[in-house]
Amino acid sequence: MKKFKFQLETLLKVTKRKKEDAELKFAEVSRRLEEEQKKLEILLKEMKQGQTEYAELTGEGKRVTIGVIMTYNAFFNWKRQQIEEQQRTILKTNNEKQKRLKELMKLMTYLKSIEQLKEKRFREYNEEVLFEEQKMLDEIGLQLYVRS
Numbered sequence: 377m378k379k380f381k382f383q384l385e386t387l388l389k390v391t392k393r394k395k396e397d398a399e400l401k402f403a404e405v406s407r408r409l410e411e412e413q414k415k416l417e418i419l420l421k422e423m424k425q426g427q428t429e430y431a432e433l434t435g436e437g438k439r440v441t442i443g444v445i446m447t448y449n450a451f452f453n454w455k456r457q458q459i460e461e462q463q464r465t466i467l468k469t470n471n472e473k474q475k476r477l478k479e480l481m482k483l484m485t486y487l488k489s490i491e492q493l494k495e496k497r498f499r500e501y502n503e504e505v506l507f508e509e510q511k512m513l514d515e516i517g518l519q520l521y522v523r524s
Contacts, residue, residue: 380501382494391487398480405476409469416462423455 382388430448434440 380498382497384490384493388487388490388494391483391490395480395483395487398476398483402473402476402480405469405473409466409473412462412466412469416459416466419455419459419462423452423459426451426455 426448430452433444433448
């Protein structure tokens with residue numbers, strides 16, 4: 377009896393490899409997104425710390441020079457720019473993550489359909505083998521019956 381051979385085995389292997397690559401890319405962009413979010417948290421903490429320091433310096437009855445006010449103003453503007461840029465980076469990275477997720481889902485669906493096709497072909501092969509064996513047994517039984 378001939379051995380089972382799935383004609384799309386190469387396609388199955390290639391698709392599995394593409395799926396693994398897509399999983400790696402998705403994991404990489406997810407890790408990068410987490411890093412970007414941590415950077416934003418740090419920037420927000422720095423901004424809050426600066427605001428706290430400014431509030432302490434400019435509290436009631438304290439004298440503040442125009443130089444200190446201008447320095448803190450420049451610091452706050454700089455931090456706001458950094459925060460806005462980091463938010464844009466997070467948005468961009470999140471969009472890339474969604475894109476990678478769609479690619480991964482598409483490949484997983486495609487791979488699943490190929491695997492289902494392979495299972496179907498294997499079941500058909502087993503049915504065919506069973507039918508051939510049954511046919512052979514029937515012929516042997518018929519020959520034994522005719523001889524006796």
